[in-house]
Amino acid sequence: MTQSSAAAARPQLTHINLARGFRGGERQTELLIRELAARGVAQRVVLRRGEVLFDRLADVANLERMPIGKPFALNARMVRGDFLHAHDGRGAHFAHAAHTLVGCDYVFTRRVDNAPSKSWATQRMYRQARGVAVLSRAIDRILQARFSGLATVRIPSACGEFHTSHPNVAALRAEFGGDCVVGHVGALDDSQKGQRDLIAAAHELSAVDAGWRFVFVGGGRDEAMLRELAGDNPAIRFTGHVDNVGDHLAAFDIFAFPSVHEGLGSALLDAMHAGLPIVASDVDGIPDIVVDGVDGLLVPPRDAVALADALQRLRDDAALARRLANAAGEKSLAYTAAAMADRYVRWYRTLGLDLGVADDIAAVDRSNEHNGDTRQ
Secondary structure, three states, X not given: OOHHHXXXXXXXEEEEEOOOOOOHHHHHHHHHHHHHHHOXXXXXXXXXXXXXXXXXXXXXOOEEEEEEOXXXXXXXXXXXXXXXXXXXXXXXXXXXHHHHHHOOEEEEEXXXXXXXXXXXXXXXXXXXXXXXXXXXXXXXXXXXXXXXXOXXXXXXXXXXXXXXXXXXXXXXXXXHOOOEEEEEEOOOOHHHHOHHHHHHXXXXXXXXXXXXXXEEXXXXXXXXXXXXXXXXXXXXXXXXXXXXXXXXHHHOOEEEEOOOOOOOOXXXXXXHHOOOOEEEEOOOOHHHOOOEOOOXXXXXXXXXXXXXXXXHHHHHOHHHHHXXXXXXXHHHHHHOHHHHHHHHHHHHHHOOXXXXXXXXXXXXXXXXXXXXXXXX
């Protein structure tokens, strides 16, 4: 069989993401698609009509974008014969519908750390998948408790390659003056991200020392509530959604991530890649990527006092902050988009989908060493 005929006989890899908005899961979907496209892989992607991800993928080579609307299951026949990779919950249900109606093989990535529904439909969706990728040990434990013996593989998220503009960074630093800038990037959703605890820590620290600045990058459902909690404290700033996240990361001195629950926390990987010292919650998937005292500081969730103490500790001990930041930057090299794609390519191959591209086994093994995963 020639190389071209082998490619023609190979099932089409079709990604599915039916989430609304553009959050971490959608960015990870984009990173994987772009990395595979750069390796010459022809792909398709099923998306909710009118969503941000559809437009963001417009320039990707060898990618067919397929927008759909409700009811999603009625579109299942459009992926007949494809190998499906769902990246969100609605997408996973669509993939299962396609499996039921037209016999597609499917896998999906589980990104969240809440327990799945006990419904009959959800159980069938998990049991009939060829496999489930999880971001962290915490997610895997939850799934194994619900579906004993489920075939899972741990593939962590990737850090993004944010562009920075030196003039923009300089302008931000000039705006902040000589203050110690604590940054946070994420959807303003306090029930998950714990931002009210960072606001409480900001009030505590800035009441004693005016040389603090706390910057919240992102928007979301709790923005009005969080702004009300911040009050008229000049040390606290909300930027809303920004396109230049990299510029803000480069202008921060410390990155705070006080999540209440977190499947993994790809924003942490971005902060690590930017070379920032980190204070994060010791919860769920976060300890998979941040080791307390080695490449960041971990504090209990919903503990604003401990959060404030850790931030003060980093400000007072420049050598500690520098050591943690350097270690975090080095660790982030194992979490590039290329490393994530390598692991997915390798996993697909074990399930019978050979994309015809090589994966960097050494990079995969290095990532395993960093996150403690010994399974392939």
